[in-house]
Amino acid sequence: MSIPLQFLSEMDMCEVEVHGVKVTVSVADDAALIDKKITELRSLMRQRPVMGLDIKKADKSDRASMLLLCAGSHCLIIPNLQTLFFYYPNDSNVSGLGKLFADRTICFVGIGMNKKKYLHPSLGAMMSNAGVEVGHLAARVLQKRDLETRKVHELAAEVGIDDIKPQSEVLSLLSPADAKDFSEKRYEFASKLSEMGCNGRPNAPRTSMVFCPADSRVFSKREIKCAIHDVYASYLIANKLLGMVIEKRMS
Template sequence: MGNYEVTVHGVKVKVSVVTDVRLIAGKISELMSFMEKRRVMGLDFKVDQYNRDVYQLLLCAGNHCLIIPAIFNDGKPLHYCKELMLLLSDDTICFVGVAMRSKVKLYSRNFFICKAGVELGHLVARVLKKPNLEMCSQVVVLGGEVGLDIKPPTPLGAEGSGVGASSSREPSWSGKVVFSEEEVKYAIHDVYASFLIGNKLLGIL
């Protein structure tokens, strides 16, 4: 019931919303099998814009993504899942994403240990030797720098609904475990783009 297949950046992506801690080991193993030779994974958080609490953890490799609510359906928070903590502490995996500096602070606040988290803009700047891109957090711009056509996310409610500009505001992710396909596409936009860009850059190296 928590499985989706959506088209993002022109590619069909399989997305699993994992609410049961008993399923996480299998889902992580499946996700890691799509890393191939380059051990890179997109990483993102959906957080509350006021208190900065984490509401969703997103991981992406290949054309597979996981959306993991901060609280599993048995009431246990993310950091109780040892398989997930082992994954995030694996320093052989390059986790890439936007605004990683602020997210590193969230890791420590929420008992995460992410040894190999890399700011996407920093990675692009280092590999392409373009220091002006180091502080860039726009996946559309960074994708273009490595030859990827990354489109901006479609504002929620904008697909065929005629909803105005107010629909582009970030939705509330608090306690969310059921998503529409439109919400899934919006949620994974940056994390999937981060994987694509990171994977392309490591291929250049």
Template sequence: MGKYELDIQGNNVKVTVVDHAALIDDNIAALKALLKRQRLVGIDVKFNHRCTKKAEMLILCAGNRCLIIQLCHLGQIPESLKKFLADETICFAGMEMNGKVDGLGRCNLRCKTAVELGHLAARVLKKPHISSFGLAKLAREVGIHNSLASGFNGYAPSWSARAFSNEQIKFAAHEAFAYYVIGDRVLSSLDA
């Protein structure tokens, strides 16, 4: 397990990387404790470079915390993770969700409340044309004008590796964190 404090486009984000099933329960509980105001989690799945059907890594972000789970090293999937992803009171927002949900399904994980971030924004903001926007354009549409949605300028590592640099961890967490921030901004507009 590794713990990191990273700057993601001006945001101090605490990232925990877990590669052993026994370490997941406490980390899922900590992430769930952040879900008070908005029951929203940014979600991303990283796949094997050679075989895009194999989910190697699951990234979950809420608030200023991200949990990176190396699915490829777990052995067995803990019940706490299964229950968390199956919790129908939590909205799991991301992009390209059909393929990611299918990949999780191949790991015996079900995520019934996964939602396409563009679709969520289009419905809540009543702007159907934004449903197909990419991450950067969607961020600008909801008023996030920094480079939060800009990608990583490096080579994507093998997600099954045992060790990662800070930059690789930042790269892994970046999109899921951006999904959370954008989703939170969209859902907060309902309160306004």
């Protein structure tokens, strides 16, 4: 499916409310679009260089299927990691992702950083020095060793963030009902592009097939909200913690 970048960027973007914040979320598996969205995320870190990072892996898979990045009030979901590097024509280290993870001034923070071993070798090499557990960061900043094993909502309470609640559901198989609202919207938009002469009309929305994160490009708002729960919480907590460090240094 070939859809012009300016349309693709708008189609795969939505707004969800998570942890009391309205977050703009983009889903991108096109290399050019990923680079564009990374540039946007970097522009949101001028005040404080911290970015939420998460890796999703299906239970029965030996490969990570999804990468998530958050900064400010924006998140980027990169699905289909197994095929992502086929889109990069040359050295992937010069891509937006490569340059991002090579930037040692950015504090990438999240949970489950041990899942980097399930990444594509090229992506794993990029991220070898990127990523710190939010619990470890909290323990270092607040000088409380027991925080390393705390859950995200417990860490949030520790730093005075009250809106982060326990994750009540996890991103799993996508049912047709879950994907219907977003997939039909995308199909209708792509149909209009086709009428304008763009080669962008996909097949009609499937109603009898179950999608999973590893092979899906379309997610409902509920699934997106579920997917970014931990990574955006990690970002909020880390942003608060690093703010404490800066305040202490200036006092």
